[in-house]
Amino acid sequence: MPDAVGFFTDTTVCIGCKACQVACHQWNDLPAEGMQAADPQRRSLPLLSGDSYDNTRSLSDVNWRHVKFIEQFSADRKQAAWLMMSDVCKHCVNAPCLEVCPTGAILRTEFDTVFINEPACNGCRDCVTACPFGVIHMSMSRGVAQKCTFCYDRLRNGFTPSCAQACPTGSIKFGKIAELKRQARERLAQLQRERDPNGQPVWPGAQLYGEDEKVLGGLNAFYLLVDKPETYGLPSNPKLPSRAVPPSSLWSVLTAFLTALGVLFAFRGRTSSERRGSSPPDSGHAAHSAGTSPAARPTDGGHA
Amino acid sequence: MNPFVADPEWGIWIILYFYLGGMASGAYFLATLVALFGHEEDSVVSRVGYRLALPLIMICGVLLIVDLERPDRFWHMMFQSEVVSSALEQGWPLGGWETMLYAINLKHWSPMSIGAWALALFGLCATLSFVGTLWSEGRLNRLLAHGIVGRTLQVVGSVVGFFVGSYTGVLLSASNQPLWSATDWVGPLFLASSASTGIAAVLLVLHVGRGASATTLERLEHANLWSLTLELGVFLIFLASLLTILPSLERLLPMVLETRPGRVLVIGTLVMALLVPLVLHLLPGQQAWAAIAASVCVLVGGYALRFGMLETAPALLEASHEPPRTPVWLGTALAVALPVATVILIFAVRWLLAKEWAMTVAQHLTVTLGAALVCAVVIFYAFGWEVGLPEGRLPGFSPEQDRERGGGVGASALNRPDPPEAPLKMRSKIFGWVHER
Numbered sequence: 001m002p003d004a005v006g007f008f009t010d011t012t013v014c015i016g017c018k019a020c021q022v023a024c025h026q027w028n029d030l031p032a033e034g035m036q037a038a039d040p041q042r043r044s045l046p047l048l049s050g051d052s053y054d055n056t057r058s059l060s061d062v063n064w065r066h067v068k069f070i071e072q073f074s075a076d077r078k079q080a081a082w083l084m085m086s087d088v089c090k091h092c093v094n095a096p097c098l099e100v101c102p103t104g105a106i107l108r109t110e111f112d113t114v115f116i117n118e119p120a121c122n123g124c125r126d127c128v129t130a131c132p133f134g135v136i137h138m139s140m141s142r143g144v145a146q147k148c149t150f151c152y153d154r155l156r157n158g159f160t161p162s163c164a165q166a167c168p169t170g171s172i173k174f175g176k177i178a179e180l181k182r183q184a185r186e187r188l189a190q191l192q193r194e195r196d197p198n199g200q201p202v203w204p205g206a207q208l209y210g211e212d213e214k215v216l217g218g219l220n221a222f223y224l225l226v227d228k229p230e231t232y233g234l235p236s237n238p239k240l241p242s243r244a245v246p247p248s249s250l251w252s253v254l255t256a257f258l259t260a261l262g263v264l265f266a267f268r269g270r271t272s273s274e275r276r277g278s279s280p281p282d283s284g285h286a287a288h289s290a291g292t293s294p295a296a297r298p299t300d301g302g303h304a
Numbered sequence: 305m306n307p308f309v310a311d312p313e314w315g316i317w318i319i320l321y322f323y324l325g326g327m328a329s330g331a332y333f334l335a336t337l338v339a340l341f342g343h344e345e346d347s348v349v350s351r352v353g354y355r356l357a358l359p360l361i362m363i364c365g366v367l368l369i370v371d372l373e374r375p376d377r378f379w380h381m382m383f384q385s386e387v388v389s390s391a392l393e394q395g396w397p398l399g400g401w402e403t404m405l406y407a408i409n410l411k412h413w414s415p416m417s418i419g420a421w422a423l424a425l426f427g428l429c430a431t432l433s434f435v436g437t438l439w440s441e442g443r444l445n446r447l448l449a450h451g452i453v454g455r456t457l458q459v460v461g462s463v464v465g466f467f468v469g470s471y472t473g474v475l476l477s478a479s480n481q482p483l484w485s486a487t488d489w490v491g492p493l494f495l496a497s498s499a500s501t502g503i504a505a506v507l508l509v510l511h512v513g514r515g516a517s518a519t520t521l522e523r524l525e526h527a528n529l530w531s532l533t534l535e536l537g538v539f540l541i542f543l544a545s546l547l548t549i550l551p552s553l554e555r556l557l558p559m560v561l562e563t564r565p566g567r568v569l570v571i572g573t574l575v576m577a578l579l580v581p582l583v584l585h586l587l588p589g590q591q592a593w594a595a596i597a598a599s600v601c602v603l604v605g606g607y608a609l610r611f612g613m614l615e616t617a618p619a620l621l622e623a624s625h626e627p628p629r630t631p632v633w634l635g636t637a638l639a640v641a642l643p644v645a646t647v648i649l650i651f652a653v654r655w656l657l658a659k660e661w662a663m664t665v666a667q668h669l670t671v672t673l674g675a676a677l678v679c680a681v682v683i684f685y686a687f688g689w690e691v692g693l694p695e696g697r698l699p700g701f702s703p704e705q706d707r708e709r710g711g712g713v714g715a716s717a718l719n720r721p722d723p724p725e726a727p728l729k730m731r732s733k734i735f736g737w738v739h740e741r
Contacts, residue, residue: 004710095714096480099704102417103380104409104717112710122380123373125312126416129479134310143373177709218709235306237551239485241478242413242702248477248491252470255492255538258674259466259499262530263334265667267342267523 004112005155006220007164007172008180008211009086010187011232012203014171016053016067016084023166024065027151031062052082059087061139064148065163070231085223085232086172088163089114089135089148090210094217097127097136100241105145112177112220113150121145132216132238150220177220184211187224209234216240305482305550305559307624312481314614317371321364322472322610323501325423326494327603328360329469330502332430334527336462340455346520351437352506352513357465358434361427368423381420383407384717409717413702415475422467429461469498476613482620483613486556487545489538490613496535497577497606503528504581504602511596518590525595526661529585532602533653533671536578537678540646543570544685547639554628555635562630563619569612577605586656639686646682650675 024030049055052069059066070083091113098106098114105120106127116136121144127136128145139146151161159165164174173180185208194202205227210219216238229236335353338346369378377385387407394400411417436448436457448454473491476484484490507524510516516524546557560566584598654675658668699706704715 093709093711094704094707099411099702099715100414100416100478101717102409102411102414102420103377104384105380106716108713108716117386120377120380120385121374122377124371124381124416125314125373126414126475126479128310128312129314129476129481129484132306132309132480134308137310138313138373140373213708217707220709233308235308235480238306238480240702240705241480241485242705244477244479244485244488245413245415245474246698246701247488248474249470251488252474252491252495255495255534256466256470258534259333259496259531260337261670262534263337263499263503263527264341265670266526266530267338267346269523269526269664269667 002111003176003178004220005150005175006091006112006177006180006222007088007161007174008184008222008224009088010171010173010184010224011083011085012191012206012224012226013169014067014084014086015169016069016082017168018067019166019168020086020163020172021056021063021065021067023162024148025062027154027162028064028149030064059089059135059137059147061137061142061146064088064146068232072227072231083227083232085225086163086167087133087233088221089150090133090216090222091148091150091220092216092218093213093220094240096130096132096216096238096241100126100130102126109150109152109155111150111152111155113152113155115149115152116145116147118142118144130241132235134233180222181211184208184222184224191224191226305486305552305554305556305620305624306480307482307621309480309482309621311618311621313618314371317367319607319610319614321367321371322494322614323607324360324367325364325472326469326498326606326610327501327505328357328364328430329426329465329467330498330500330531331360331506332357332426332433332465332502333462333469333499334503334506335433336458339449339458342523345517346523348510348516349506349520349524352509352515353502354430354433354437356502356505356509358430361423361430361468364423365427380409381417382409382424384409411715411717413704413715415471415478419468419471419475422464422471426461426464426468429457429464432457433461466495466498470495473613481617482624483546483556483560483617486548486550487542489542489545492538493535493542493609496531496538497609500528500531500535500577500602501606503531504599504606507595508599508603511592511599521595522590525585525590528598528602529582529657529661532578532582532585533657534674536582536653537650537674539573539578540642540649540678541681541685544642544646544682547635547642547686554632555639557638558630558634559620559623559628560616563616563623565612565615565619567612568608569616572608572612573605575605576601576608581605582653586660588660643679643683643686647679650678 025032049057051057052071054067054069056063056066066087068085068087070085072081072083073079095106095108095114098108102124103120103122105117107115107117109115123138123143123145125138125145128138136145136147138144151159154161160174164172173183188206188208191203191206192201196202203226205225207225208222209215209225209229210222212218223234225232331353335350335357338353339350342349369375372378384407387403391400391403391407394403396404409417410421432448436445436454439445448457470491473494476490477488479485503524507521507528510521510524543557546560547555549555561570581598581601584594584601587594654671657663657671663671702715707714
């Protein structure tokens, strides 16, 4: 069994060149988004979002890598900073999508990555509800769920995933998890040591996201961030879907029991005519029907 | 609330499935209880219940298949397609039976996986019970509606039927979507609504069809009244669970009320599915029009509940892109108002029930206890305490739960594109065997 592999993405050295996005499109033969527009007039036009330098907006069925541009301004709007982050499937150690997938189309590979086996997927979209990062999307043209494959085909042939191969600044680092964790901690310590001329830390918000077990048992694609995770569109406390099943089921069983009790009360209790017949309110059990009702024998549901 | 998730676009087909599937399960459950414990003269109720359940659940199957992006692959829900392929290569059904056994796909921790099996089983029970109602005597009727076989069928059908009615809510909670995953009470709420819509549908058919005696109709109205009272309690608890303070120091209920589907969910359900029918049922005297109007309201309100629940999550995602508009005091005000309203409402209903309907001591006790319980839970939630099983109470419930890095396949199926070993050596996790490499 090969070692678990992953991506360590150091967002501090990302320059927003989108080489990862392009390399991903090329290797995986993903169409350009503008080509998908329903309006034939728009198909040849570039899609401009007006949202910073980001024209693909989010991960999608045809964008398995997405470089986020987060613009931050000071209160007087005189100072601005850009946070850039190459987003991708996190290949969670405890993967919500894989957990709920009813067809078994979402698999864990021998590299500890999460992979959608397209021929098995039937497009139920349960994985879309489960993914806390909004990674998985349905492909309307192919009718199956789509996301980063961690270049499973390349891994099996001993190659680096195409995005990490293409990254010119080393922001996306590929390797064995243990080695990546060591690099990440070293880099974090280096950032935390840096001081500005006033002696204040330069990177007060520097933190690792998904390196340890706190987020879904760990993320195989983990990040070095310089602000809180929400700023980058990452939830700080995502949960496994199955956590809701035992309590919800318990309350449902309780409700079912009370429903049954209610129906029994109604069908074994007294009707108004019977009440008029018997004067004092009887203190017996509800199942004892008084007076006029026929013998308390179960009826036969099959016929009138 | 996690605003970074994607919208699954579960639309009209799923809403209709949740609605009609719930109604079918409620009708079947009612039919079984009446068949097992009811009076001879009420057997028309169980006949109508079984006859309603089958067509409804058949429509549900179609709706679910149509909703899939690849309808031809609906059977993948129950069997691992790649393993089935290798079984076929081995010549199944002439051989390859062992492989075929491993192809069974059942993840007990995934509501959709187990729900697919429950739905199939419920469909089977509904079909057989339906056939049992076609003849009032004869061998088929004796087999399917009476005796050990018939009774077992009805009980199993009711259990899986109620599972079908409630797992849809648990399925929503078992996600990371806003609203759905924020509360444990969608499952119980859907179940209570399944019961009330199922009973209302039977009541409507009997009223319009004029095939039932006045006594039967009265009993059925009482049953509907019970189920509505229960649903009211569960709905109030559901609303209160949305008042729990989130880590972002917000409460979800004001945000829900801000969206259009959220208003359908909260106000539509409360008025159409609960308050109006309750008032109509509790009107003095027994009037046919009131019962019919109440049933129609319950049916409309049941749809409003499913529609509101499904559509509010995407609406909340949409709204999260804009700065919040609800003032903080609204959440606090609701947290104070809801427990007060609950106490008034619950005890008003309790008083009306006692007044309109001479209850036995057991019934009195049940209603009072239930009312007190609802009030207590609502107050607990509204003041910010988590009520529910603490997380991780069931260790090992899902193989994904405590999986460590590099810790094997987890909740993954063996549905490999190229199985590392011959399929015969594959072991199914359902039967407690492990993946051998």
